[in-house]
Amino acid sequence: MKLDRRTLLTVFDSLYTAYGLQHWWPGETPFEIMVGAVLTQNTAWTNVEKAIANLESRSKLSPEAIIAARKDHLANWLRPSGYFNVKAERLKNLCRWYVEAGGFSVLSQRQTGALREALLSVSGVGPETADDIMLYAFQRPVFVIDAYTRRLFSRLGFIAGDEAYEDLRLACEDRLGADVRLYNEFHALIVLHARTVCRVRPRCDDCLLRESCVAGREGRD
DNA sequence: ACCCAGGGTCATA
DNA sequence: TATGACCATGGG
Numbered sequence: 001m002k003l004d005r006r007t008l009l010t011v012f013d014s015l016y017t018a019y020g021l022q023h024w025w026p027g028e029t030p031f032e033i034m035v036g037a038v039l040t041q042n043t044a045w046t047n048v049e050k051a052i053a054n055l056e057s058r059s060k061l062s063p064e065a066i067i068a069a070r071k072d073h074l075a076n077w078l079r080p081s082g083y084f085n086v087k088a089e090r091l092k093n094l095c096r097w098y099v100e101a102g103g104f105s106v107l108s109q110r111q112t113g114a115l116r117e118a119l120l121s122v123s124g125v126g127p128e129t130a131d132d133i134m135l136y137a138f139q140r141p142v143f144v145i146d147a148y149t150r151r152l153f154s155r156l157g158f159i160a161g162d163e164a165y166e167d168l169r170l171a172c173e174d175r176l177g178a179d180v181r182l183y184n185e186f187h188a189l190i191v192l193h194a195r196t197v198c199r200v201r202p203r204c205d206d207c208l209l210r211e212s213c214v215a216g217r218e219g220r221d
Numbered sequence: 222a223c224c225c226a227g228g229g230t231c232a233t234a
Numbered sequence: 235t236a237t238g239a240c241c242a243t244g245g246g
Binding site for chain 2: 036037038040041042043044045046047048082083086090123124125126127128129132144146147148187188190191194195
Binding site for chain 3: 042043044046047050051079080081082083084085086087
């Protein structure tokens with residue numbers, strides 16, 4: 001891994017200059033962010049919004065309502081977000097854990113490591129979902145590694161691409177230091193960039209990260 | 222018609 | 235530990 005703080009910040013600056021502040025998940029409650037994190041698993045966000053709107057319009061966007069709802073009903077409301085049977089189960093698991101643990105105020109008092117482990121103990125919450133929740137709902141300095149991040153860093157020549165999730169996360173956190181604001185914007189910018197430029201020009205031949213790409217791509221591809 | 226989208230679990234070797 | 239099957243809708 002050729003990750004270092006200066007290089008990572010150079011990439012961040014390029015993205016930030018190009019796209020500006022993203023301030024992800026503004027105005028949403030921590031619980032809504034948790035719901036979104038589960039529903040967006042391998043799913044386009046536009047579909048997630050429809051499912052959340054279904055819950056909202058039926059006043060089911062609360063942990064108690066989701067726990068009380070029949071699973072087949074919940075699945076129908078989640079239909080637009082795909083994998084609706086699976087996600088109905090996962091959402092119920094998460095809500096039961098959330099309520100039994102005492103909700104946001106109580107969970108907020110836990111230490112970052114313990115909170116992350118608790119999230120991961122919920123069936124249906126894997127590392128990426130847990131870290132989305134850690135960063136965006138609980139405001140903890142956890143660097144989210146998703147497919148986009150891995151692909152971008154790989155294309156830039158920083159990593160091989162097959163590193164374990166935890167190795168990558170800890171490496172990034174080590175280089176960047178605990179910085180919630182930075183992690184928040186960085187992840188949002190990577191996703192935004194991936195959905196626009198990288199998707200259209202997969203080899204980064206002419207994107208704003210070209211300098212970094214070319215510098216890091218020697219002997220690769 | 223095809224590909225992918227802000228993954229995760231479970232069974233198998 | 236490491237693959238593969240499976241889950242499913244909607245937009246490009």
